[in-house]
Amino acid sequence: MESAFTRRYFVNAGAVAGLGLAALGVSSARAAEGKGGSAAADGESAVRTASSAYDLTPIDEAKLMPEELGQQWHEFKDSCGPLYPGYAHFDEYLDFIQSTLEDYGCVDTLTHEWDMESYFVDDWPEHDNGCMTLSVDGEDIPVPTNVRLTGDEDHQDAEGELLFVDIDTDPEKVKEDAYAGKVLVCKTASMPEPPYEDSFIKSYVVTDTNYRSDPEPPAPMIQRVDPTVNTSWNNRWDFGQWSKADKLVKAGGAVAGVIVSNLTYGNLYGLIDRQSFRNPAPVIVVDRKQGDKLVEACQEGKSAKVHLAAQYLKAKNHNFLTFLPGKNYGTDADEYITINTHSDAMNLTQDNGALGLLGVFHYFSQIPQERRAKTLVACVDTRHFIEGFENKNFQHDPYQVFSDVIPKVSVTIGMEHLGEMEGAEDYEQDTIVPTGNPEFSFMKADDNDWCARVLIQAAIDSGLERADVKIDGRPGNAGMPKSLVRAVQASTHRLGCCVIGEAGNWPGAHTQEYTGLKFFSAKKFRDEVATWTQVTSNFMDVDSIVYNIVWSNINTGIRAMGEAEDISSTATEGLLGNVASIFTQVEAGAYDVAARRLEKETAGAIRQLVAEDYDFDRELPGEGALDAGSFMLGGTEIPEGYEALATYKYVMQAIDLLNAKSEM
DSSP: OOOHHHHHHHHHHHHHHHHHHHHHTOOGGGGGTTOOOOOOOOSOSSOOOOSSTTSOOOOOGGGSOOHHHHHHHHHHHHHHOOBOTTSTTHHHHHHHHHHHHHHTTOEEEEEEEEEEEEEEEOOSSOSSSSSEEEEETTEEEOOOEEOSSOOOTTOOEEEEEEEEOOTTOOGGGSOTTTTTTEEEEEEOOOOOOSSOOHHHHHHHSOOOOSEESSSSOSSOTTSOOOTTTOOHHHHHHHHTTHHHHHHHHHHHTOSEEEEEOSSOHHHHTTBOOOOOOOOSSOEEEEOHHHHHHHHHHHHTTOEEEEEEOEEEEEEEEEEEEEEEOOTTTTSTTOOEEEEEEEOOBSSTTTTOHHHHHHHHHHHHTTSOGGGOSSEEEEEEEOOSSSTTTTGGGGGGOHHHHTGGGGGGEEEEEEEESOSBEEEEEETTTTEEEEEEEEOOEEEEEOSOHHHHHHHHHHHHHHTOTTEEEEETTOOOTTSOOOOOOOOSOTGGGOSSSEEEEEEESOSSGGGBSSOTTTTBOHHHHHHHHHHHHHHHHHHHHSOGGGGOHHHHHHHHHHHHHHHTTSSOHHHHHHHHHHHHHHHHHHHTTOHHHHHHHIIIIIIHHHHHHSOTTOOSSSOOSSTTTTOOOOBTTBOOOOOTTOHHHHHHHHHHHHHHHHHHHHHO
C-alpha cells in the first residue's frame, strides 16, 4: 500500500536528510545505501510477512468489528453508571471486559486484587434525590455536582455565614481558623488573556501538530477556544481549579465550601472526578447563573446550609493482564505488544479504552496464532481515579506485580477517550449541546520516523476525522508550541520501550454521568479501533528493532544538545538528517551497514562537535538513567549538562543492538 502521504513523506525526509548530511560532510549518495524494496504479498490482506519496514501493513476490513457491536458495548457500559471501585456495577463491567477477552482467545490471565477505601455519593441514576443540597436563607439553590476532593461521613451537614474568598489565595498563607464557622465561596477564574505560560498552553488551547486530518483546527492556535464552539478546553480550565477551593476550605477550617463555576448547569450536571481523598468539610459546585446570586448573598452577609450525603466504602479493587498468544508464546523468542487502558471513571467515553482494546483483540482473534508474530497483552488498570492516581499506587501496577512480563514488552499502546462527539455551551438553554462534530483524537508517538509514518498512515486509511498526531520532541508543522498528549498510565509506560497512544479531548460532555450516548458516535469509535488495529498490525509484522526506543532517544538527545547550545543549529539538523538516513537502512534490515555508519558518522560527529577533553567514559547521574524509556506525558528526560554524553551513549546502545541483530 502506498498513499499520497507515503510518497510525500519520503520526499520530505529525503530533502531533510540530504541537507543534514551535507552539513556533516557526508555525501547524500550514502543515504540511499542499503535501502530495501517492497515485501511480497502472502495472499492474505490481514497478515503478511514484511521483509521491509517501508511496506506498511493494511488491515482486512472484513475482520474489523462492526459499528453495531461498538454501539452495543457502549449501551451496556452506559447502563452501568459510574465505574469506580465499590460502585454497583464496577465488578460487572470488569468481568465483561475480561470474559470477552477470554472469548477472543486470551489465556493465562494475571489478576491483582487489593483492599482500598472508595469515596461514594449515591447520586446515580437519580441525581436529584437530596444527596447534595444548598439553601441560602431558606431558599433552595440547585446543585449540579460536588467537587472531587470532598466530604467526610462525619461532616455531611454544615451551616454558617457565607464568606467570599479569591480562589487563587495561597492556602499556605491562610491561618488555621481563618474561616472557622464560615461557608466559603470561591469563584473560578475565567481563562487568562495571552500571552500564555507554557503550562497553560499544554492543556488549555489548540496547539501545533505533526499531522491533522482536518485542514483547519477548531479555533486559532494558542488562543482561547470559545466554549460555544467547543467546551472541552474551557471545562478543563474550570474543572482544574476546583481543588484550589477545596484546599482553602481545609486550610482555613471552613465548615463547608461552595465553588461558583463559569460553566452552565447542564454542563456541570454530573461532571465528577471521584477519588478517596478525605477532607473535613463538604464542598459542592453551583453553575454560573446560581453563582451570581451566591456572590451577591456573600456581600449581604447571608447564611447557608450545605448537605452532602457522602460515605467511604471499604472496597476491593483489581486490575489484570491477559494474553492473546503469538506464534512464539511461552518461549524465549516471544515479544509482547501491550495495549493499556484504565477502566475507572465517571461515564461513557472517559474510561472506555477497554472497549477499544476489545475491538483490536476482536480483529486479531480471527487470525490464526501461527500468523501472529508477537503476543498481544491487554492491561486493564483501575488506578486512574483512586487517591494518588497511578504513580502513587505504583505497588499495584500490574507490570510491577507481575514483573516477569516486563522483559518481553517491546511496545506499549495507550488508549482512552474513544468515539467522543463534541459539545458546546448553549448559554440561553443553560446547558451543553452536541455540535454534530467529532471531538479531536489526540495521538502521540515516539520521535521515530517509522512510528510516525505508521500512526499517520493508519489514521488516514481509517478515514478518522479530527485526528491530531503529535510526535514527541519534534517541532510542530507551523513552528508553534505543541501540547502534551495525555494518554493513560504514566507509571506503566516506564518500561524502557516504545510508547504510542491516544487520548481524546477531555473533559467535555463525555465526562458526565447523565449524557448517555448523546455525545458518542459508534462510527468514530470504529474508525479509531481501525486506526489502532492497523498500528498494531504494523508492530506485529515488523522487527522490533525498528521501533526500539533508542532511536527516539537519539533524536531527543540531539535536539537537547542543540537546545543546550552544545552544538549549532546547523550541526543539530545535520545530525538529525544523518540519523534519519541511517534509519532507512535499519528499516530495510541492513543492520551491519547501519551499525558501521552510526559508529563512523554519528558517534564520530558527536566526538568532533564537543570539546576535545570531553569525558565520554563518565556515567550519567541517576540509577537506570538510560533505561527510563518514554513516558506518555512527555519524552525521554536527559539530565541538564549531560546532553552530549547521553546522546553518545544512546548511539552506542543502538550500535550494540544492531551488531547483535547482525549476528543472529
